[in-house]
Amino acid sequence: MTSSAITARAVFTVEASEQAGRGVVRIGLVPPPAAVVPRPGQFYSVRCGASTAPLLRRPFSVHRVREVPGGWRLDLLVRIVGPGTRWLGSRAAGDRLDVIGPLGNGFDPDPETTAVLVGRGIGIAPLYALGEALRGSLPRERLLILMGARLKERIFLREELSDLGVLHLYTDDGSEGFRGRAPDLLRRLAEDGVPGDRFAVYACGPDRMLRELAGLQARLGFDGQAALEDHMGCGFGACLSCAVPLVPRSVRRGGPWPKPALQYDETGSAAHSLICRDGPVYDLREVDWDAWCA
């Protein structure tokens, strides 16, 4: 048995659980001693119950890795949307969680290029970890964060995000910050001029937002990566639930993105990738957005 057999599935202990926003809970976890430290964009598949309902594990991205004396802590950000997340959100200090991970590829950021983190709602969760990783190599004015929601009451993490970089808020109804959606705000910022000679976008949020960012990318020419989300049955490539169609000519493979589950059709004109094993992070150019959002 390899060492991954020891670290793949483990018991994490809840250290603290607190409200982070409306319907959003931040859970701090103590990993077991041998656990692998995750990269931003990777995720964990967490058992969210003790019986047959809720049945399946739920995926949660790495929100934060905190160094503490003699080890580290893992923070997850959980939006309460159903029985599974309700169960997880009501865990208390000392409770033990059945956790598989870290899973997936994670972001592959360019530490020298101005970074624009584009989130919406709970999509901000993995971008925070990425921002913390980039903070060491980028001056504050070259780390931009776009965070928004439908309305002001749905925005959270304001203080943490403004500590991290230059925060731009947006709401659909204009109740706080820029009135409009993230791609509109990004276009405005690009027109006004983003610091640095070029910038890269790292995004997580609703599929529609990601698709619009991909459309904007085609016009403005920036590099971009997006963390995708889908219902997962397992999180480790067995159930094939989380297939995403990719554009074969744009597939990026190699380095930190080996894509072990990538599969082409016979003619090579179509490809399916599994978000859990190959993703959850993809280059914006890779995803067949029409098929993904159909």
Add this chain to the structure above:
Amino acid sequence: MPGAPDCSVRIGGLRLENPVMPASGTFGYGEEFAPFLDLNRLGAVVVKTLTRRPRLGSPPHRSTEVPSGMLASIGLQNVGVEAFVRDKLPFFEGLSTKLIVSIGGETVGEYRQVAEILDREGRVDAMEVNVSCPNVERGGMHFGTDPFMVESLVGQIRDRTRKPLMVKLAPMTSDIRAVAEAAQRAGADALSLINGPPGMAVDVRSRRSRLGTSRSGGLAGPAVRPLALHLVYQAVRAVDIPVVGIGGISSAEDALEFLIVGATAVQVGTWSFVNPRITLDVAEGLEAFLREQGHETIRAVIGSLR
């Protein structure tokens, strides 16, 4: 101190060290589970259904959770039999576990071709015929719904291989006993059942199917166990060949239910997603049950329904 109880069973010509294996389609190509358990300690490994050519399967948003179950439309995504032999089979060369390969197709001819290719592979110990595939020559009607289609299909695969053949039956038939008998007549060495019954779930806000454009899918998980147990019991009484029970097994106790009504072995499916080590947990639990009950062999349990 007495030795370990004998958990071995025979499926056709195949001797399994214990009666526990994963269900096809829930265990990938086996390698996905290597980080979680010692595959050699399973009765067998059953890999996902292979077709003649690679299939990309259903469009995205393929699964959703339902009460004590999972609804999924994967659409038989697989790498195709040739890529399996080339890229996936070598993984098993280093293992001693029995390997059962599930085969599928849209025509009788496709099943035959897949069986022929796998028949040449010494590492493949047996094949499981997934009859829950749409028959494009019969307007997409599933092979498994009809005893005559099953008999014809299995008979023609039987001609192509001498490896043990297990036929995996679908639950939606007019009479499971007739389908089971048909498979036996056609030369099946064993039956396995059930494949997932069809199901549907709707999001009332968006008024869309929760399986997206696929709309319906196969139901799996603890929700199907009573149905599966009933059908296994019926099949066991209809045929003389071994029957492998499948349906919502999440513990040794669940597996024992199937063995007691007469199943010779079991397959564990959806619960491998929840606990990737569950197959081995069930095997260990069965052995513990035999010790606790003072049985020397698993055969004391099989078909012991009072």
